[in-house]
Amino acid sequence: MTVDRKVRVAVVGAGPAGVYAADILTKTEDLDVTVDILDRDPTPFGLIRYGVAPDHPRIKEIIKALKRVMANEDIRFFGNVNFGTDIKLEDLKGFYDAVVFATGARRDRELTIPGVDLDGSYGAADFVYWYDGHPDAPREWDFQPHAKQVAVLGVGNVGLDVARILAKTAEELLVTEIPDNVYEGLKKNATTDVHVFARRGPAQVKFTPMELRELSHSPTIDVVVHPEGYEFDHGSMEALAAAKSQKLVVKVLGDYLAKEPSGAPHRIHIHFCQSPVEILGEDGRVVGLRTEITELDGTGNVRGTGEFKDWPVQAVYRAIGYYSDNLPGLPFDANGGVLPNDGGHVLDIDGSPIEGVYATGWIKRGPVGLIGHTKSDAAQTVKMLVEDLPKLPAPEFADREAFDRHLDSRGVEYTTWEGWEKLDAHETSLGEGDTHPRERKKVVPRDEMVGIARG
Template sequence: MPNALRVAVIGSGPAGIYAADALVKSDAEVTVDILERDPAPYGLIRYGVAPDHPRIKEIVKALRKTLSNPQIRFLGNVAYGTDLKLDDLRQFYDAVVFATGARTDRALDIPGVDLPGSHGAADFVSWYDGHPDVPREWPLTAESVAVLGAGNVALDVARVLAKTADELSTTEISDNVYEGLAANRAKDVHVFARRGPAQVKFTPMELRELGHSPNVDVIVHPEGFELDEGSMEAIRASKSVKLVVDRLQNYVASEPAGKPHRLHIHFCESPTEILGDSCVTGLRTERTELTGDGNVRGTATYTDWDVQAVYRAVGYLSSPLADVPFDHRAGVVPNDGGRVLDLDGDALPGAYVTGWIKRGPVGLIGHTKSDAAETVAKLLEDATTLAAPEHADPDAVTAHLAGRGVAYTTWAGWEKLDAHEVALGEAEGRERKKVVAREDMVGICTD
């Protein structure tokens, strides 16, 4: 390979950072620019993990080490499709790896889904995690709330809604989030799962931590708590499933302690309609029954629940990318092992994907590492056939951004912001306090 490969990675979450790490650890001579639309790195680790889960954020230590590699350059506050398009990137890089993840909510096709008071979980998560592009206020006037979904995001949303603001005041939440949660009127938070306890996607750790709040009773309702032969097979086949079911059974058997807030979990209840005329006034569900193969069927038995807000945590969805093919049904970029495919099924030269934009929003963070390795292997196989960029000098792309008036941030800038947030937190006896406004973040990074 006569010249060092120049690769752009779009997205600085785990998927993008793992791809960059695999590239610089390969036998190829390569430099990587990670382009991120947010001023700060880490993607959903920063803006998708609940603030009371600091252990999950421990992964940042490993990601930080990768981003500190001199062969990797971080350029934040750069929006793909607006500040740079694919043709622009081809002027500066041999290849582009898209690792943009999934940040929007998958649609739920039931009546009433667009009523005021019906919220996407991803939007709520972005609010309480202090994403710069969402409103600073959130309506928390409902006393009884429904959360639809049976994954960790549903539990995160339910737990944040059920806890008091003071319980979260030791975390990295910003002032506006604390003030919003302090005004939260929710007393009962109901989580509805369409299937049974052996089919949920909760992790044992998430479920165990539900019971740690001094202000929240966890109530798992016995109605719909079904274990058929398919469920028993799942329990026998997976230690994780067994731990989840055991913990849920413990909750079923325990008596509420009379705490001021209650988090209810209901199984075999499928949402069929969000009720209300001008706003949410209730939720209608249909009781389901297990069919022995992990699926359920409806029983035509319906229940109306008195709730004033609904949070839909039925899955994340990736967004289309400018100048890149997109499968709207699957919510992914069509690809073969990471090589982007055009509408005819042929490889799009120099374009690759990894992470959730490649395979959909499934699996834990650790799965992303092997996914990145596969994509990088394809890229390196293609290295000798890639078209060389017209402007391979690393300064060319930053000059281009500056010429367009893009106030990009750098790794050194992020370290300034990081230290600033840590100092804000230390002043209040906590590890960190987030800066939320984009202009403030950029200002601190570029000062």
């Protein structure tokens, strides 16, 4: 691969997928490259900042690694830049040899059952953005004083995060980075019992052993695994033999199943082989959940039994997966919720690669896999990009400051890495100076974040 010019690459999305792609690009041998990472949030790190529960400091250790990458002088950050509003693809092609989309998946996948639009039926992503202090989320959450029994649909890590936050007390979360509005909101949460529903059996759940173990770390929570549906078929045994992590998950579930409740004031119930078929309402508000009891079919999948059960819950949180946004000016696979691609190149509607346009992360492969998978995913995309470089045209405006001038001319109040460091220091000082000292306390309003970052 020979490119006799300095290469400029734009990465849209500053989560792990985008940062890893920038890191791999700048470490490519015999390539003189600079990378600009753009994000619609004023801050970097994507779902690490706004998708991981605040009581998960160990998972957020990944931010330290991402910070080391972003300190590279060949990588710049432009926050508060919204693709499709502040900038479009044709603009980016004028400044960069190639564009990599790493915009992830931010909203809830739709659940098409009756009652999904009732008051008290919530998307898990909306709740996560609220408790993580995303600037575009509402400042208040609709906790109802009568909502003591709550359902969570879905057995991935997000479902467990939602269940744990609902079951914990507001005071327990004061040691985390939650902003004041989240603390005040959580004090209104009347939940005593969270019911987590799995459509299949224990060998098919999607959460990780660490997430599952952490449910019992709170002294105010008992974890209750119900024996109904706690079954294994031939497909289940094959799944356990193939994955050590799944075997560990089942061991933890078995420990919970055998454990006697301690009498803690809050409970997280885990139910297997229960497929939600309707959210029940009265006067426009959730009053229950109807499930069909399922049975394992020998392959690890399930079939319906025709037997139904009603659960008297007053709120339902849908944690059945994330879904990506359709990016303006780009093709979109609505079924998969991804940019059509061949493993790296974004494909046009006729299946041909769009010159100089690539995808990585969840916008490329869907919202599956852990953060570690994102690095190998980015490596695959970068390999394709680097192989294409000799035949890609040079951008019209190749100097590094041309893009800055373009944003300035548009009146975009963008933030930079140096600006993030100011905001980072400010949030740290807020945490240290709080009545309940902690590592940081998040700033929530977008204009306030931008103001601090821009000095």
